[in-house]
Amino acid sequence: MKKGIHPKTNYVTVTCSNCGATYTIGTTLSSDFQVPVCYNCHPAWTGKARDLTRVSQVAKFLERQKKAQALREQKAKGNKK
Numbered sequence: 779m780k781k782g783i784h785p786k787t788n789y790v791t792v793t794c795s796n797c798g799a800t801y802t803i804g805t806t807l808s809s810d811f812q813v814p815v816c817y818n819c820h821p822a823w824t825g826k827a828r829d830l831t832r833v834s835q836v837a838k839f840l841e842r843q844k845k846a847q848a849l850r851e852q853k854a855k856g857n858k859k
């Protein structure tokens with residue numbers, strides 16, 4: 779390995795803010811950090827859908843989608859007269 783050109787490797791703790799799992803990784807970052815999702819709880823690995831109603835922004839979006847769908851159906855009925 780050539781000297782003086784490689785960044786320093788630090789071992790930091792990564793915490794998943796969704797499930798609370800912790801991992802120790804080698805990185806150039808110097809302090810511990812959090813990730814919003816990890817392989818322990820991500821739907822791609824668990825095969826289960828997350829409860830999206832817990833996340834308020836997503837809940838609001840789903841609510842808006844429902845309203846839009848209702849409006850679309852109302853409009854479609856109105857045009858068929």
Ligand SMILES: [Zn+2]
Nearest residue numbers: 794797816819
């Ligand atoms: Zn996780």
